[in-house]
Every structure is written in structure tokens, then in C-alpha cells.
Amino acid sequence: MTRYVLVRLVNGLFVLWAALTVSFLVLHLVPGDPVSVMLRGGGGEGAAIDGSLADELRADLGLDRPVHEQYLDFVWQVARLDFGTSFSTGDEVGAVLARALPSTLELAGASLLLALVLGVAAAVAATLLPNAPLRSAVLSATVVGNALPSFWTGIILLQVFSFGLGWFPAYGDGEFDQLVLPAFALALPGVGLLAQVLGRSLRTALAEPYVRTARAKGASRLRAVTVHALRNAAIPAMTLFGLMIGGIVAGAIVTETVFARQGIGRLTADAIGAHDFPVIRALVFLAGALYVLVNLAVDLIYPKVDPRIVLRSA
Amino acid sequence: MSETPPLLTVRDLRVSYRTRRSTVDAVRGASLTVPAGETVALVGESGSGKSTVGLAVLGLLPEGAEPVTGSIALGGRELVGLPDRELRGVRGREIGFVPQDPKASLNPVQRVGAQVAEGLRIHRLVDSRAEAARRAEELLADAGLPEPARVAQRFPHELSGGMCQRVLIAIALAGQPRLLVADEPTSALDVTVQRRILDHLAEVTRDAGTGLLLITHDLAVAAERAERIAVMSAGRVVEEGPSARVIGAPAHAYTRELVAAAPSMAAPAAPAAAVRAEGPETLLAVEDLRKVFQVRLPNGGRERVAAVDGVSFTLERGGSLGIVGESGSGKSTTAQLLLRLDRPDSGRVVLDGVDLATVRPARLRRLRRDIQPVFQDAYGSLDPTFTVEEAIAEPLAAFGVGGRAERVAELLDLVRLPSTTRGRRPTELSGGQRQRVCIARALALTPRLLVLDEPVSALDVSVQAGILALLARLREELGLSYVFISHDLAVVRQVCDRVVVMRRGKVVESGPVAEVFAEPRHPYTRELLAAIPGGLRAPAPAVTAGTANAAIPQEKRLT
Numbered sequence: 001m002t003r004y005v006l007v008r009l010v011n012g013l014f015v016l017w018a019a020l021t022v023s024f025l026v027l028h029l030v031p032g033d034p035v036s037v038m039l040r041g042g043g044g045e046g047a048a049i050d051g052s053l054a055d056e057l058r059a060d061l062g063l064d065r066p067v068h069e070q071y072l073d074f075v076w077q078v079a080r081l082d083f084g085t086s087f088s089t090g091d092e093v094g095a096v097l098a099r100a101l102p103s104t105l106e107l108a109g110a111s112l113l114l115a116l117v118l119g120v121a122a123a124v125a126a127t128l129l130p131n132a133p134l135r136s137a138v139l140s141a142t143v144v145g146n147a148l149p150s151f152w153t154g155i156i157l158l159q160v161f162s163f164g165l166g167w168f169p170a171y172g173d174g175e176f177d178q179l180v181l182p183a184f185a186l187a188l189p190g191v192g193l194l195a196q197v198l199g200r201s202l203r204t205a206l207a208e209p210y211v212r213t214a215r216a217k218g219a220s221r222l223r224a225v226t227v228h229a230l231r232n233a234a235i236p237a238m239t240l241f242g243l244m245i246g247g248i249v250a251g252a253i254v255t256e257t258v259f260a261r262q263g264i265g266r267l268t269a270d271a272i273g274a275h276d277f278p279v280i281r282a283l284v285f286l287a288g289a290l291y292v293l294v295n296l297a298v299d300l301i302y303p304k305v306d307p308r309i310v311l312r313s314a
Numbered sequence: 315m316s317e318t319p320p321l322l323t324v325r326d327l328r329v330s331y332r333t334r335r336s337t338v339d340a341v342r343g344a345s346l347t348v349p350a351g352e353t354v355a356l357v358g359e360s361g362s363g364k365s366t367v368g369l370a371v372l373g374l375l376p377e378g379a380e381p382v383t384g385s386i387a388l389g390g391r392e393l394v395g396l397p398d399r400e401l402r403g404v405r406g407r408e409i410g411f412v413p414q415d416p417k418a419s420l421n422p423v424q425r426v427g428a429q430v431a432e433g434l435r436i437h438r439l440v441d442s443r444a445e446a447a448r449r450a451e452e453l454l455a456d457a458g459l460p461e462p463a464r465v466a467q468r469f470p471h472e473l474s475g476g477m478c479q480r481v482l483i484a485i486a487l488a489g490q491p492r493l494l495v496a497d498e499p500t501s502a503l504d505v506t507v508q509r510r511i512l513d514h515l516a517e518v519t520r521d522a523g524t525g526l527l528l529i530t531h532d533l534a535v536a537a538e539r540a541e542r543i544a545v546m547s548a549g550r551v552v553e554e555g556p557s558a559r560v561i562g563a564p565a566h567a568y569t570r571e572l573v574a575a576a577p578s579m580a581a582p583a584a585p586a587a588a589v590r591a592e593g594p595e596t597l598l599a600v601e602d603l604r605k606v607f608q609v610r611l612p613n614g615g616r617e618r619v620a621a622v623d624g625v626s627f628t629l630e631r632g633g634s635l636g637i638v639g640e641s642g643s644g645k646s647t648t649a650q651l652l653l654r655l656d657r658p659d660s661g662r663v664v665l666d667g668v669d670l671a672t673v674r675p676a677r678l679r680r681l682r683r684d685i686q687p688v689f690q691d692a693y694g695s696l697d698p699t700f701t702v703e704e705a706i707a708e709p710l711a712a713f714g715v716g717g718r719a720e721r722v723a724e725l726l727d728l729v730r731l732p733s734t735t736r737g738r739r740p741t742e743l744s745g746g747q748r749q750r751v752c753i754a755r756a757l758a759l760t761p762r763l764l765v766l767d768e769p770v771s772a773l774d775v776s777v778q779a780g781i782l783a784l785l786a787r788l789r790e791e792l793g794l795s796y797v798f799i800s801h802d803l804a805v806v807r808q809v810c811d812r813v814v815v816m817r818r819g820k821v822v823e824s825g826p827v828a829e830v831f832a833e834p835r836h837p838y839t840r841e842l843l844a845a846i847p848g849g850l851r852a853p854a855p856a857v858t859a860g861t862a863n864a865a866i867p868q869e870k871r872l873t
Contacts, residue, residue: 209419215374216413217433217485218406221398227432231423306423307469 012292104263119194146192355536358546410486427466623819636810
């Protein structure tokens with residue numbers, strides 16, 4: 001067990017290294033550099049760029065050195081968990097992240113919880129509802145939910161519940177009522193996906209002979225589903241849920257932009273726009289680490305759910 | 315005659331399933347009676363509707379079944395049309411159910427004890443969780459499981475098939491029901507385990523006065539275990555009566571067919587191989603074969619298990635050698651080694667003077683033409699996307715043999731498949747037809763040796779008889795040799811002239827079939843022979859009222 005976790009963590013380090021290296025390469029390959037963005041940002045469109053000032057800045061930030069040196073430097077910094085200061089604000093990257101994190105944690109937590117509750121409910125409804133048209137209606141709803149892009153659902157939710165009905169504020173963070181709409185918008189595709197995957201494995205599980213055994217004992221359909229089928233059907237849904245947690249940062253980029261929340265997603269969008277290398281690097285690190293840890297956690301839970309699963313470090 | 319109604323009366327039961335395109339009448343007028351405390355066997359082949367009758371009695375027909383018509387009365391109470399709420403009170407409390415596939419019929423993620431306790435708690439037969447757990451252990455002990463307290467803490471995958479079936483019997487009996495419905499309770503189990511489970515079922519139903527509806531495809535099991543037999547064919551009960559009468563003097567043509575097709579222990583041994591012009595010449599010699607697997611133990615340790623442990627035998631050209639044994643005896647691993655699908659750890663597999671265990675890959679590939687497999691699961695061993703023609707032609711294509719279309723036609727003819735099956739896919743064929751396709755494919759490259767691993771165990775008896783006859787004819791016509799692996803001694807007796815009995819990786823006994831079956835020397839062979847359900851051991855085609863009664867003592871003689 002301990003050995004398994006260690007091996008997986010070492011593998012995780014490689015994943016992180018690969019993610020960071022790819023992000024480094026992409027940032028250095030795309031046209032434009034942080035210095036020109038900074039200078040343009042300061043003086044508007046027409047501002048003349050002072051060539052010598054730009055060079056000075058580049059030297060200051062270490063951007064004038066050969067790419068391979070910059071890369072080695074970058075690896076060394078990350079290895080020491082030293083993420084440096086933001087190009088655009090000059091603040092410690094750690095502090096920048098710490099400011100943005102609470103808002104996103106709130107949003108992620110709320111939307112994942114929503115996705116889980118609604119997803120499981122929809123899956124159970126789609127298998128248990130007494131009449132067939134109703135079941136397929138729930139099923140179709142999950143497909144639609146999954147297909148809707150979250151920026152669009154976000155805008156529709158704003159139109160209806162904020163501008164139309166005025167039930168919830170349109171933007172901002174910190175308050176509960178400000179959380180409701182973005183959490184829904186972010187959760188919706190997940191609800192659909194989770195309901196479909198869980199629904200399918202529930203139907204498979206319900207056709208298994210052990211469900212008939214349970215019914216032959218006198219168990220009701222609801223009991224057969226909740227006590228027997230659900231746990232057997234949980235594994236694929238757990239895998240998916242793990243991926244959803246890992247992908248939450250990507251979802252937050254759109255949602256936080258639409259709802260004007262100052263979170264990690266918004267920070268990511270801004271940092272990429274500004275070519276703010278140190279911040280991007282820290283964000284990639286954060287997202288990568290989250291991915292690795294969540295997947296490990298999910299794998300460690302598998303054997304608790306299904307005793308036939310044995311963990312094996314390949 | 316008393317006034318009280320019989321325990322279970324089924325009258326003119328009709329069940330249809332509606333599918334997207336059509337309606338299938340699974341049961342079209344079934345009537346039978348189970349008197350209190352008696353065992354009634356419902357016999358029929360797959361698709362006869364016998365399992366549907368069982369499920370209808372439990373009120374557990376799958377979705378898509380149209381409303382049932384007819385009557386199912388339990389002790390005078392009509393069950394047809396009862397709402398699920400009320401049926402829930404009947405299931406598990408008044409009717410217990412023992413299902414077919416023990417390993418799949420227990421929830422894999424729940425401890426066994428909890429699964430036994432569940433019924434007690436649903437029907438409020440216990441007051442507390444602790445009492446339910448205690449009672450569950452008692453039930454497990456009653457079901458004949460040693461150390462019930464420890465077994466209760468196990469998950470199903472940690473138990474053998476036989477133990478799982480005992481757990482399911484404990485579940486079925488938890489509510490002390492008046493009627494037990496057992497659907498093929500032992501067909502997934504080894505023959506010796508089968509006997510113990512059936513003995514146990516007989517014992518508990520006798521002691522508690524429980525009626526037993528035993529659904530089985532195996533006429534021999536029915537004859538041995540039931541007071542009465544009801545024979546089902548194409549959705550109808552075509553004959554019902556006392557077992558001895560139904561077996562001894564079957565009134566219906568279909569029953570006569572079933573009785574005749576059942577592989578009989580008294581059937582004459584296979585005709586001596588016809589092709590023996592060149593005298594007894596060794597085709598295959600297996601010498602001291604060993605294969606060891608590493609098994610992971612639940613506690614994290616490892617154990618080395620010798621699946622095949624020093625196995626030796628020889629097979630003459632044109633001969634047919636049976637390998638018998640229970641699951642875990644190593645017979646299928648032996649097949650894998652013979653086919654060189656797996657490499658032995660030591661020992662030799664000498665085919666016509668060449669050792670397959672050490673031969674170079676290029677040579678081995680050429681030798682594969684001479685030794686071809688036929689497996690148990692015909693459906694699983696055919697690519698679902700291939701037509702029959704493509705499946706049969708594949709080995710020809712692999713070895714670049716020309717004239718494939720004519721050869722396929724020839725092979726279809728050889729296995730007696732109509733040429734119209736050429737373009738069909740596996741799902742459009744019956745089980746017997748699929749196995750014929752597999753045999754045709756195995757014959758495509760004109761091999762000298764077929765390794766047949768349980769080739770008929772998945773088939774109904776009448777289909778089984780057809781395949782066995784085909785194999786006998788092919789052997790004679792083509793001068794083939796067979797290694798025939800089976801758990802079914804009656805089948806081996808029909809098609810083999812020599813037999814090897816395996817147990818835990820070792821050969822415990824071998825010799826000519828007639829000798830080994832008449833005078834088994836090893837106690838294990840005797841146990842295997844004794845476990846075969848009896849009652850059908852008279853020469854099957856000649857069964858009359860007189861001989862059937864004589865057939866039962868004959869079983870005692872064999873034991």
C-alpha cells in the first residue's frame with residue numbers, strides 16, 4: 001500500500017514535469033512576449049515602445065537569455081517551489097494565488113456537490129421511474145445538459161434569474177447568493193455526463209443476477225437499486241468524477257469570466273493574456289498537482305468500494 | 315384426498331415478452347402442481363420457457379413481459395395480478411429462490427453474512443442488527459458451511475462456486491418459506507459438488523416439509539431427485555407425471571426424444587477407431603508436463619501453484635483420448651499447453667516426433683496446421699463481425715491457401731450446415747450451429763489432431779447428441795485424432811477410447827475407457843463416477859417401462 005502510493009507519487013512528479021515543460025514550450029513558441037504586452041498595456045494602443053526600456057525589462061526578467069537556459073532555470077525554480085513574482089503586478093505569485101483561491105474553492109466545491117447530487121438523482125430517476133417515456137425524458141435531459149456549453153448556460157441563467165427575475169445578483173463573489181448561478185452553470189455539463197455514465201452502469205448492474213437474488217428476498221426495486229446496484233455501478237462514475245475535479249480549473253476559466261468572479265479561472269485567463277510566465281507556471285503546477293492527487297485518491301478509494309479490486313504498482 | 319389445496323398450482327400460465335419488433339410467447343399454457351413437501355422437476359431445453367415459469371411464480375418477470383394470464387396459486391392464494399407491494403411479502407417469506415449462477419447471484423461488494431441477513435431484516439423476522447447477524451451465521455451453518463462466523467465476513471469472490479451456492483440456499487431458506495424455486499441450482503458446479511448440493515437441498519426440504527420446484531435441463535438430475543416431472547417444450551408443459559412413469563414410459567414424443575438424447579452411462583463406448591491401418595502408431599506423446607502459476611494471496615503474499623504437475627500420456631493416430639476432472643484439475647491448462655498457446659515450464663509435447671515446447675517459432679507456426687482447437691464457448695470464439703464464411707476462411711487466408719470459396723463450401727457440407735448459413739453472423743446462428751462453424755474452422759487446414767475443450771458443455775442435450783455424432787463421424791471419415799476435455803464422464807464415454815483422470819494437476823488414473831469406468835482404481839475416479847446423476851443408465855434408445863425401473867438399482871451398482 002505505502003509502496004503503491006510512493007510509486008504513484010513519483011509517477012505524478014513526471015506528469016507535473018511534463019505538464020510544465022509543455023506549457024513552457026507553448027508559451028515560448030506563441031508569438032508575442034510579456035514585455036511588449038506590458039508596455040502596450042501601460043500606454044494604450046498608440047504608445048511608442050522605447051526600445052532600450054524594453055531591452056532593459058527583458059534583461060531584468062531574464063528573457064534575453066537563450067531558451068534552454070531559461071528552461072533549466074525554470075525547472076530549478078519549480079523544483080524549489082519558488083514561483084517568483086508576477087510580471088504584470090510585481091506581487092509574489094504565492095500571494096496572487098492565495099487571493100484568488102478561496103473564491104474558486106467555493107465555486108468548485110459548490111458545483112461539484114451539485115453535479116454529484118443532481119447526477120446521481122438523475123441516474124436513479126432514469127432507471128427507476130415507473131413509466132418509460134418519463135425515463136427517456138430524464139435521459140434526454142441529461143444529454144442536453146451535457147451538450148450545452150457552460151458560457152452559454154451562464155449567459156442564459158444570468159438573463160433569466162438575474163436580469164429577468166432578479167433573484168440572484170449577476171456578478172461578484174463572497175456571498176452565498178452570488179454563488180448559486182455560477183455553481184449551476186459550472187455543474188450542468190457534469191450533471192449530464194455523470195447521469196449518463198452512472199445511468200448506464202446502473203442499468204447494467206440491474207440486469208445482474210444478484211439483483212434478482214435481492215428481489216427474491218423481498219427487497220423493493222428502490223432497495224435493489226440503492227443497496228445493491230448503486231455501489232456496483234459506482235466505479236465508472238467515480239473515475240469520471242475524479243476527472244471532473246481535475247478539470248475544474250478549465251471550467252472555472254469560462255464561468256468566472258462570465259460571472260466576473262476574481263478566482264483562479266479568471267487569473268488564468270488574465271495571466272495567459274499578459275504572458276505572465278511566473279503566474280501561468282504556478283497555475284499549471286497547481287492544476288497538474290490537483291489532477292495527480294485526485295486521481296490517486298480515486299484509485300485508493302476503488303478497493304473500498306469494490307473488494308475485488310487489488311491495487312498493484314505496475 | 316384432503317380438502318387443503320396443493321402448495322403450488324399453476325394453471326394455463328401464459329407469458330409473452332414484447333420486443334421492439336415482435337411479441338415472443340415464452341410460455342403458452344403451462345400447468346403443474348407442487349404438493350406440499352414434494353419435489354417437482356420442471357425439465358426442458360433452453361428456450362423452452364421453464365425459467366420463465368420459475369420467474370412468474372416469484373413475480374419477478376423482467377420488464378417487457380406482458381401481463382401474465384392464467385393462474386398461479388400458492389396454498390390457494392392467487393398470485394397473478396398481485397401488486398408488487400404484496401408480492402414483496404411473499405418473496406423470501408413464502409417462496410425462496412435458488413438461482414442458477416451462484417457466483418454472479420451474490421452481490422460482489424457486500425459481505426456474505428449481510429446478504430443472508432438482508433431477507434431477515436426486510437421481513438422483520440429479527441429485532442436487531444446483531445440478532446440478524448447471529449441468525450445469518452446459524453443459517454450459513456445449516457447450509458453446511460464450515461466456520462460460519464468466518465464465512466459471514468467473506469466477500470463472494472473469496473468463496474468457491476459450491477460455497478456460494480450454499481450461501482444462496484441459506485438466503486433462500488432465511489424466511490422459512492413453504493416453497494423453494496431452484497432454477498438450475500447446480501449446472502454451474504462440478505459434478506461432485508453438484509451431488510452434495512442436491513443432497514443438501516433434498517435434506518432441508520424434507521426436514522422442513524418445504525415444496526421444491528426444481529428447474530433443470532438435466533433429465534438425469536430430475537429422475538434422481540424429483541417425485542414428479544413436468545416436461546416443457548416450446549412454452550408448453552407437454553407431459554407431467556410421476557418420475558418413473560415419465561422416464562420409463564414417456565407418453566409424449568418430445569419426452570421420448572429427450573430421454574433418448576441424454577448421454578447414458580450405459581451407452582456403448584465409441585466404436586474403435588476405424589483408421590488403424592498402420593497399426594497403433596503414436597501421434598502425440600506428452601511427457602512430464604509442468605506449468606506453475608504464481609498466485610497472489612489476499613494477505614499480499616504469493617504462492618506458487620502447479621496447475622499441471624507431471625502429466626504424461628500418449629495418443630495413437632486415429633485415437634480419441636478423454637481428459638476428465640473437475641474445475642481446477644488442470645485439464646484446460648493442459649489443453650493450452652498442447653496447443654502451445656502457453657509454454658510449459660518443463661516437459662515435452664511431442665507431435666509426430668517434434669517437441670512443440672522447444673520448437674522454433676517459424677516451425678511452430680507451420681505445425682499449427684496439424685493441431686487445431688475447438689473451445690466450449692462457441693459464441694465467444696467467433697468474431698461477431700465476421701460472417702460464417704469469413705470465420706471459416708480465416709485460417710486458410712492466414713496460411714495463403716487458395717480456392718477458399720470452394721473449400722468453405724466443402725467444410726460447411728462436412729459439418730452439415732446448409733450453404734445458406736455462409737453469409738450469416740454468429741448472432742444469427744443457434745448454439746449448435748455456432749459450434750459446427752467452430753469445428754469447420756478447426757478442420758479448414760486439414761489438421762491431424764483436434765484439441766476439444768468442453769466442446770458440448772454449453773449445449774442442450776439434443777444438440778449435444780448431434781455434435782457428438784458429428785465428431786464421431788468426422789473422426790472416422792478424416793482419420794482425425796482427438797484430445798477431448800470434459801467434466802462430463804458420460805460424454806467422454808461416448809466419444810473416447812482412452813481416458814485420463816486429472817486431479818489438482820496430476821494424473822490419478824488412466825487407461826481404456828471401458829476399463830476405467832467399469833473398475834475405477836483411484837478413489838477420486840470412483841467419486842466422480844458416483845456423482846453422476848443416475849436413473850438414466852439403461853441403454854437409452856431402448857427405454858421402456860420395464861427397463862427404467864431397473865435403471866435405478868443399476869446406479870447403486872456403479873457406486
